[in-house]
Amino acid sequence: xxxxxxxxxxxxxxxxxxxxxxxxxxxxxxxxxxxxxxxxxxxxxxxxxxxxxxxxxxxxxxxxxxxxxxxxxxxxxxxxxxxxxxxxxxxxxxxxxxxxxxxxxxxxxxxxxxxxxxxxxxxxxxxxxxxxxxxxxxxxxxxxxxxxxxxxxxxxxxxxxxxxxxxxxxxxxxxxxxxxxxxxxxxxxxxxxxxxxxxxxxxxxxxxxxxxxxxxxxxxxxxxxxxxxxxxxxxxxxxxxxxxxxxxxxxxxxxxxxxxxxxxxxxxxxxxxxxxxxxxxxxxxxxxxxxxxxxxxxxxxxxxxxxxxxxxxxxxxxxxxxxxxxxxxxxxxxxxxxxxxxxxxxxxxxxxxxxxxxxxxxxxxxxxxxxxxxxxxxxxxxxxxxxxxxxxxxxxxxxxxxxxxxxxxxxxxxxxxxxxxxxxxxxxxxxxxxxxxxxxxxxxxxxxxxxxxxxxxxxxxxxxxxxxxxxxxxxxxxxxxxxxxxxxxxxxxxxxxxxxxxxxxxxxxxxxxxxxxxxxxxxxxxxxxxxxxxxxxxxxxx
Ligand code: G4P
Numbered sequence: 111x112x113x114x115x116x117x118x119x120x121x122x123x124x125x126x127x128x129x130x131x132x133x134x135x136x137x138x139x140x141x142x143x144x145x146x147x148x149x150x151x152x153x154x155x156x157x158x159x160x161x162x163x164x165x166x167x168x169x170x171x172x173x174x175x176x177x178x179x180x181x182x183x184x185x186x187x188x189x190x191x192x193x194x195x196x197x198x199x200x201x202x203x204x205x206x207x208x209x210x211x212x213x214x215x216x217x218x219x220x221x222x223x224x225x226x227x228x229x230x231x232x233x234x235x236x237x238x239x240x241x242x243x244x245x246x247x248x249x250x251x252x253x254x255x256x257x258x259x260x261x262x263x264x265x266x267x268x269x270x271x272x273x274x275x276x277x278x279x280x281x282x283x284x285x286x287x288x289x290x291x292x293x294x295x296x297x298x299x300x301x302x303x304x305x306x307x308x309x310x311x312x313x314x315x316x317x318x319x320x321x322x323x324x325x326x327x328x329x330x331x332x333x334x335x336x337x338x339x340x341x342x343x344x345x346x347x348x349x350x351x352x353x354x355x356x357x358x359x360x361x362x363x364x365x366x367x368x369x370x371x372x373x374x375x376x377x378x379x380x381x382x383x384x385x386x387x388x389x390x391x392x393x394x395x396x397x398x399x400x401x402x403x404x405x406x407x408x409x410x411x412x413x414x415x416x417x418x419x420x421x422x423x424x425x426x427x428x429x430x431x432x433x434x435x436x437x438x439x440x441x442x443x444x445x446x447x448x449x450x451x452x453x454x455x456x457x458x459x460x461x462x463x464x465x466x467x468x469x470x471x472x473x474x475x476x477x478x479x480x481x482x483x484x485x486x487x488x489x490x491x492x493x494x495x496x497x498x499x500x501x502x503x504x505x506x507x508x509x510x511x512x513x514x515x516x517x518x519x520x521x522x523x524x525x526x527x528x529x530x531x532x533x534x535x536x537x538x539x540x541x542x543x544x545x546x547x548x549x550x551x552x553x554x555x556x557x558x559x560x561x562x563x564x565x566x567x568x569x570x571x572x573x574x575x576x577x578x579x580x581x582x583x584x585x586x587x588x589x590x591x592x593x594x595x596x597x598x599x600x601x602x603x604x605x606x607x608x609x610x611x612x613x614x615x616x617x618x619x620x621x622x623x624x625x626x627x628x629x630x631x632x633x634x635x636x637x638x639x640x641x642x643x644x645x646x647x648x649x650x651x652x
Contacts, residue, residue: 135484143242237270269298401484418445438495517561
């Protein structure tokens with residue numbers, strides 16, 4: 111039986127024996143434009159997964175939010191989520207690893223890296239706004255990495271675009287086939303619930319208008335007379351027509367097409383009022399891909415490989431302001447990891463005893479006793495682990511595909527109190543390691559130059575250095591527009607270029623030479639004059 115017919119039978123996760131180990135992992139992210147409802151949906155997924163038992167634990171509700179994730183002042187004052195984190199929860203034998211991606215467009219680098227660690231994504235779209243700019247950008251990253259996407263069309267309880275318009279927009283904007291899974295029964299003021307087109311379940315609120323989804327009724331089909339008693343006639347007639355058209359007019363669900371990134375199942379719902387959240391989680395459990403092979407310099411690493419392997423996709427310093435800790439977020443790619451294992455830290459060639467790995471549950475951390483491919487754990491360390499690092503059980507290959515991007519905004523760092531040079535150096539090193547900024551030391555001159563992908567990152571940088579390192583900094587403009595890593599097979603030519611361009615050359619934090627052009631014209635000119643040199647926009651992290 112194909113997966114396509116599977117879902118039409120309405121069989122639920124749990125009908126068959128739950129898969130074990132990596133096959134039971136679903137590691138995914140939610141992508142969206144700010145305000146589409148990502149935080150609300152995250153919270154509701156955690157509630158549905160039993161990971162939290164109180165609404166408001168994730169989303170800002172005064173002190174609650176501060177307690178959980180708003181450890182950054184900047185996040186509090188701007189009300190945006192600027193850091194990624196991971197939330198693990200289990201339901202019906204499936205382990206879900208939900209990786210949070212920052213919602214703001216300035217943090218694309220961090221988001222990009224987070225997306226290297228997931229196997230699928232949920233795209234949240236506000237039905238009133240459709241596909242917005244940030245959604246499109248994030249979608250492009252998913253497409254580059256062949257990450258399959260489930261679309262959650264949110265806020266059906268509000269006046270929005272008609273459901274067909276939303277479907278067509280997703281189809282056209284993203285060039286994907288769309289397949290309706292859960293359809294709204296009326297929208298806005300006419301909203302009367304949602305209907306699962308595959309299981310024929312009608313989701314509604316016993317409180318009627320304005321209430322949360324608290325009831326599910328099994329129907330025999332959209333013509334079931336039981337619906338007539340529950341939904342006003344004008345809403346029901348329209349729903350029946352629409353559902354009929356939707357079933358016929360769009361692609362039937364095809365699990366393979368979805369997993370290959372050609373088709374997106376679309377679930378209409380309301381995160382705020384709990385409509386279709388359960389359905390969404392069920393679709394993730396049932397159809398989202400388990401861990402996939404990960405690219406490495408020695409070829410793809412299959413998750414079924416016995417030996418443990420993992421890579422660091424994020425490092426976060428000072429997660430707990432009371433303890434100066436640094437946590438490396440590690441995604442496992444193969445094997446069965448057990449706490450206490452000694453892993454090979456490929457970059458340094460040294461063994462690393464992983465004695466205190468952390469799992470991140472919704473509201474707490476716990477020691478991770480084991481992990482399979484797909485799992486994400488945190489490894490506290492004192493700077494040994496960096497973004498892009500590979501851990502293995504002994505082999506010496508390296509996972510690839512975690513680039514460092516050329517910055518688009520460059521500034522010179524001004525230290526307000528010159529006595530705090532040491533703290534500043536430490537702060538820049540730490541935060542560069544997190545990937546928040548790139549740090550360059552000019553060949554001539556003593557002030558650090560920082561590069562970021564978006565200007566909001568500068569505010570975050572200053573705020574964190576003030577808060578976490580008790581050091582005040584300011585920024586001054588520099589004439590440079592970006593940075594390019596320079597290299598050449600001909601060492602002499604590289605050296606000559608550096609000597610001739612001392613004013614525009616710096617070293618990155620690993621001592622690699624970087625050219626800082628004043629604009630596109632200068633970069634073009636340098637390229638033309640130096641055909642033996644490479645000017646790279648990204649560099650693989652090693
Ligand atoms: P984000 O993380 O994507 O930025 O969005 P978030 O969940 O914070 O939601 C943005 C706003 O949209 C919030 O309102 C939230 O309550 C609302 N929202 C989310 N899902 C739904 C839904 O299904 N229906 C309706 N009607 N609203 C929804 P807010 O007023 O900005 O915040 P709050 O005061 O409600 O927390």
